[in-house]
Amino acid sequence: MKKTQLKKIQLKVNALLAAVLMAAGLGILAPAPAAADPYCGQAWGSLVKTDPAMSQAKVVNVRTGQHYCFDRLVIDLNGPVAGYTVRYVPAVVQDGSGLPVPLRGQAFIQLTVNAPAYDDAGNPTYNPPNKNELADLAGYQTFRQVAWAGSFEGYSTMGLGVRARLPFRVLALPGPDSGSRLVVDVAHFW
Structure with missing residues (x-):
């Protein structure tokens, strides 16, 4: 050239x-508009989460915690977690009787662990002192109340009152020791 x-x-x-x-x-x-990132990078939903397996473990404790992006409910078992159903419901009901469990909040999550809260002789492995208030939730951003709905025929159920229908996730974690934890995290926002 x-x-x-x-x-x-x-x-x-x-x-x-x-x-x-x-x-x-x-x-x-x-430039094209940026897509909105999920809150705190979470890509959770609010639909039912379930595992149909049955556990040989027993429920031994229920506790809560606060994190920057979510509130956490932990159910401790004395063996491996195997089976649960966690879902939003119009009203949480007691195991066996079907009676409603009154909860504070604008939305309600029913957590059923496929594990009893009693041993093979029928003795309780978890017996909360106040079935209506399993944890002190003062200062929590999302949780309003955690209540015991009972343990019947190998299933243990709790009700979780939250401020709104928000996304959640369910984790089965090993430990401590030979036990395990069923963890339910509920986000503060969408």
């Missing part, structure tokens, strides 16, 4: 580059 042809090509490239830069500066060419 000759110098004059190269110079013409370079002038065209420079003109095109200048036009693109000017269009971007005027807002004609703008």
